[in-house]
Amino acid sequence: MSERIGFIGLGDLGSPMAINLLESGYALTVYNRTQIKTELLQQRGATVVSAPIEVIESGGVIISVLWDAEVVESVVTSPGFLERLGSGGVHISMCTCLPAAAKRLAELHARHGCTYVEAPVFGRHEAAVARKLWMPVAGSQSAKDRIRPLLVAMGAQGVFDFGEEIGAATMVKIVGNFLLISATRFLTEALRLIDVTGGDMQAVVDMLTQTLFPSPIYQSYGNRIAERQPTFSQSNIPKKDLGLFEAIAQQHQVASPMAKTILSLL
């Protein structure tokens, strides 16, 4: 594991994934827009640099965990960035964006002889810390073969290959998040009715998650609702990802009444 990896973006998710890499024995060069978040990584042995381009070893692997395609594009089009990544270089991008935007980013990389692989992530901060992330991945087969151990080292408990075409893994992420957000909404609406009719929300959650819906997601959301706690951190992620879902539906002229209803509630 002598390979040095470049890592850009130490947010809620990026930070624990970078720490996982260090703990798995990888050497890491990290960049984050706000310096304060790099301290934790520096303490654990990462090299901290002051510009994204400096994380790159030519022909090496870089990982970015950034908010959207616009941010990724602004990073990779900074002067000299893709030239430095160069031939044989691989960029693992973990952002959720429109598949068309991911495709454009992939073409941009290809023009410089390097490879863009998409590996958006299912799981929040706690799941990253616990190495319980799920990752759909798409891109060139040889690049995927090369970076698969890195995905596991970052905290993936499972990696699912959706082929070589960029956009396929991003679609899975968008659709998966739509299902997750939907589940919280339906559970909220369902349990509220139990509550107002004098029922025991926790008993209902216990039955449903032992029978029809034995999934950790329903358990965790259901328990939070029964305990009258919010099901989502106050993040913009649901709104952003549902917006992507809705934009794709409109582009393909597909009806999306459920997504529209949930968007109107956010």
Added chain:
Amino acid sequence: MSERIGFIGLGDLGSPMAINLLESGYALTVYNRTQIKTELLQQRGATVVSAPIEVIESGGVIISVLWDAEVVESVVTSPGFLERLGSGGVHISMCTCLPAAAKRLAELHARHGCTYVEAPVFGRHEAAVARKLWMPVAGSQSAKDRIRPLLVAMGAQGVFDFGEEIGAATMVKIVGNFLLISATRFLTEALRLIDVTGGDMQAVVDMLTQTLFPSPIYQSYGNRIAERQPTFSQSNIPKKDLGLFEAIAQQHQVASPMAKTILSLL
């Protein structure tokens, strides 16, 4: 198991549950509105009668698997019915109806010294045959203690007790069906987007049901959608049960945007 049980309603669900009872060693007297459906039961040793009241042994247990509260009421208010069921008699009603209607039925029984227990059923015909039903139950504790073995013999793989107040188990059924119907709707909307963007629906179903949603419901609905088969039999059940959900929400002045959206699609 010498007790003779009365059974009313041999529909898609009632019929396999009655057969399960026979196979568990219970003696059965059955009634169904259309005679043809009783033949299968007769062949297996059930006594077939030509009026609902004739299934009753005074002080015994009767089971009804009927469409709604109106049908149940028309049966139990037929002349002499509750008088014959009488003191010590128990009626296990498995219909899905408004909790308020179930409460009225319970009061009607109480006035004749007999007991109404509600045990609506999760599961379709195939699940009944395979003894894989889930049953929430509510009603008098002593009656529940008496009839619990019958619920298991009918095909319950799990019985969940929601207390003594009639309506509580019915609410669980209504809310659970709302979640089931919702799941088919948002899976349909999600997978359609995968399909129109050229993705592999089955691969997405496989990933999601191994990760975020490891539930048989998501698997079976997801597989059917991926195979381009309808997710629901052409029954009126989704519309009926969502209508109950919506009626209760309106009665309690609770917002139900998701239920409204799905109802508008049915």
